[in-house]
Amino acid sequence: MIFLSDHLETYLVIAVLLLLLGVYGMVRHKTFIGMLISSEFILAGASINFMAFNRFLAPNPAVGQIFALFIMGIAAAEAAIVVSLILMVYHRFRTVDPAQVHDLQH
Amino acid sequence: MFAYKCIAEALFVFFIAVTFTGGYFAVRAKYIMHAVMGLAVSLLGIAGLYFHLGSPFLAMMQVLIYVGAVCIIIAFGIMVGPKPQADEEKRVLGKRNALLAGAACLLGFGLLTVTVVQATWVPATVKTGDMTVRFLGESLLNQFCLSFELISVILLTAIIGALIIANIGKEEAES
Secondary structure, three states: OOOHHHOHHHHHHHHHHHHHHHHHHHHHEOOHHHHHHHHHHHHHHHHHHHHHHHHHOOOOHHHHHHHHHHHHHHHHHHHHHHHHHHHHHHHHHOOOOHHHOOHHHO | OHHHHHHHHHHHHHHHHHHHHHHHHHHHOOOHHHHHHHHHHHHHHHHHHHHHOOOHHHHHHHHHHHHHHHHHHHHHHHHHOOOOOOOHHHOEOOHHHHHHHHHHHHHHHHHHHHHHHHOOOOOOOOOOOOOOHHHHHHHHHOOOHHHHHHHHHHHHHHHHHHHHHHHHHHHHHHO
16 A cells, blocks of 8 residues: 655645645735735745655755744744735835836836 | 554545645635635644654644744734725736636646656665754754854844834824
8 A cells, every 4th residue: 555645756746736826826816915825835835845855865854844944934034024014015005906016117 | 553554644635635725715715814714724734744744843833833923923914904905806816817827837737746756866875863853952053053043033133124114104104
């Protein structure tokens, strides 16, 4: 009997699916918060990749875990910064549509 | 032993299902609050996957940081933030663009999956250390001390930066 959880490829395919889910959500949502939520999926796919390679291939099993923890910290910092940026953009432009925020184009 | 393995496998499939059901709701939700709920459910499923990858510590951190902190930050961002546009057309893509986005993602999935399955992965011959929390903590304070310090500095900078940016927005709104 083949156990799915014992194969590296299963985890890699899950990570690919999460990455593309994030990309699709990023394209589909037209609000800043929707795009932030989708970017979390991309980061989650990256950390699953690190953990999978850590479990099956890496010589030192602490490296992947520390990298995944690092990605979690980056994601938390990114979420805090993006939420405050969204508030600032709303106060300045009075809109939540990313297509309306185009000061640098002029 | 075999029965335990089968139960673990069933749980693995369950966690995958939870991850992608939550992901589907997060991406396809009509209201942004539902999307946050979907994100939380999906991240819980990913915590289960970390458990299967042999790291209970990371699974706990996933629940604590992602489900606990990041989802709450996003929920607060929605609550104190601007009102979303009333009509759905302004919030999500049109039908034709959605089809194109779906097709592009399917193509990417096909290409990446073929690459992943065809590649030959060579495991390391010599393994140093183990997956215990003790070993993780020791290497975090010895070998990887710099990354440990770096992440704390990044978090501190992000908190101060977020406060300053939010304050700038408030001052501009008042003036």
